[in-house]
Amino acid sequence: xxxxxxxxxxxxxxxxxxxxxxxDYVNNVGANVNRSTYATASTAAMILLDTRExxxxxxxxxxxxxxxxxxxxxxxxxxLLKGYLKAGDHVIVSSMEHNAMMRPLIQLEKEGVEFxxxxxxxxxxxxxxxxxxxxxxxxxxxxxxxxxxxxxxLLPVKEIGAICRERNIPFILDAAQTAGHYxxxxxxxxxxxxxxxxxxxxxxxxxxGVMLMDHEFAKSVEPLIAGGTGSASDSEELPxxxxxxxxxxxxxxxxxxxxxxxxxYILEKGVDxxxxxxxxxxxxxxxxxxxxPVRLAGTxxxxxxxxxxxxDFTGHDNAEAAFALEQMGILxxxxxxxxxxxxxxxxxxxxxxxxFSLGYASTEADVDGALEAIRTIAR
Ligand SMILES: Cc1ncc(COP(=O)(O)O)c(C=O)c1O
Numbered sequence: 001x002x003x004x005x006x007x008x009x010x011x012x013x014x015x016x017x018x019x020x021x022x023x024d025y026v027n028n029v030g031a032n033v034n035r036s037t038y039a040t041a042s043t044a045a046m047i048l049l050d051t052r053e054x055x056x057x058x059x060x061x062x063x064x065x066x067x068x069x070x071x072x073x074x075x076x077x078x079x080l081l082k083g084y085l086k087a088g089d090h091v092i093v094s095s096m097e098h099n100a101m102m103r104p105l106i107q108l109e110k111e112g113v114e115f116x117x118x119x120x121x122x123x124x125x126x127x128x129x130x131x132x133x134x135x136x137x138x139x140x141x142x143x144x145x146x147x148x149x150x151x152x153x154l155l156p157v158k159e160i161g162a163i164c165r166e167r168n169i170p171f172i173l174d175a176a177q178t179a180g181h182y183x184x185x186x187x188x189x190x191x192x193x194x195x196x197x198x199x200x201x202x203x204x205x206x207x208x209g210v211m212l213m214d215h216e217f218a219k220s221v222e223p224l225i226a227g228g229t230g231s232a233s234d235s236e237e238l239p240x241x242x243x244x245x246x247x248x249x250x251x252x253x254x255x256x257x258x259x260x261x262x263x264x265y266i267l268e269k270g271v272d273x274x275x276x277x278x279x280x281x282x283x284x285x286x287x288x289x290x291x292x293p294v295r296l297a298g299t300x301x302x303x304x305x306x307x308x309x310x311x312d313f314t315g316h317d318n319a320e321a322a323f324a325l326e327q328m329g330i331l332x333x334x335x336x337x338x339x340x341x342x343x344x345x346x347x348x349x350x351x352x353x354x355x356f357s358l359g360y361a362s363t364e365a366d367v368d369g370a371l372e373a374i375r376t377i378a379r
Contacts, residue, residue: 151298
């Protein structure tokens with residue numbers, strides 16, 4: 001029996017009904033969407049619309065036509081950054097970003113886009129006011145993660161959103177580690193766009209992501225991918241309307257069916273339910289770590305974090321510790337988690353940490369089992 005604590009990489013198990021919904025589509029529906037009008041094509045189209053509406057309810061967003069399905073979180077961020085930024089533009093990110101944000105920006109830097117990082121402290125905590133000295137006349141975007149995939153710290157996105165709104169700077173959110181785990185209100189945060197993967201806290205399959213864009217911002221983003229949409233087929237231009245403008249080519253329809261089943265489950269339980277469960281387990285984990293000679297990288301303040309727990313086995317090799325954990329059935333992720341800048345901020349570069357990431361199906365027994373194993377290795 002193993003204890004799965006790698007939900008930051010991908011959630012497991014998936015929500016009840018995800019596999020069945022995907023199988024139902026493949027075996028019993030099978031039709032493409034937006035191309036034909038027969039019954040099964042309409043059935044699939046209705047599931048797509050229903051899923052967009054579910055996402056509107058989840059993120060308090062108004063318009064299902066501005067909910068775009070993407071091949072994943074990374075694809076969504078690339079679409080936004082590369083479709084919006086131009087030579088001479090300046091972007092503000094944080095020092096905690098994942099490479100899904102940084103690698104497209106490094107590519108764009110070669111084309112004349114500049115960026116600055118809001119510095120976070122050694123616990124991965126950033127202060128919203130530290131954005132102020134970074135703002136320049138050519139600052140065209142603020143793009144940050146909601147929670148760190150390394151140590152779980154939450155960025156002060158409400159305050160950052162308020163600063164952006166006052167100055168009319170578009171604000172986009174990487175919700176990879178919070179969607180489904182932590183409440184997100186698109187309107188309250190004053191977001192211009194949000195990206196999330198289907199396969200982490202949204203409890204759906206891999207290969208499907210979502211991108212929500214407000215009306216104004218969507219007009220200023222050039223689609224990265226162009227092709228057939230099944231609409232406006234008399235023209236070789238992309239249609240101007242949404243969501244078609246950003247959904248060229250046949251999409252991952254089995255993925256949408258799986259995501260639909262997962263969202264049904266999440267909306268029925270409510271995100272607050274998942275947050276409360278993870279809060280309780282994270283607190284138990286952090287309390288348990290206190291008498292073990294390892295370093296917790298990241299804050300102990302539960303109000304400022306999610307259930308992604310970074311442990312540095314000081315005096316031991318973290319990769320060996322992760323291997324020893326695996327031998328005891330505890331599944332984690334060691335290394336640098338595609339986030340070198342975050343590890344430099346936390347003082348865990350280049351040794352990395354062992355990351356324990358909780359999910360909706362994690363239990364107190366899982367936490368206790370992990371703590372026991374950590375104690376054995378650290379001894
Ligand atoms: C904060 C953050 N952003 C972006 C990503 C990229 O997500 P994906 O690999 O699903 O495209 C991840 C994945 O770990 C992440 O944790």
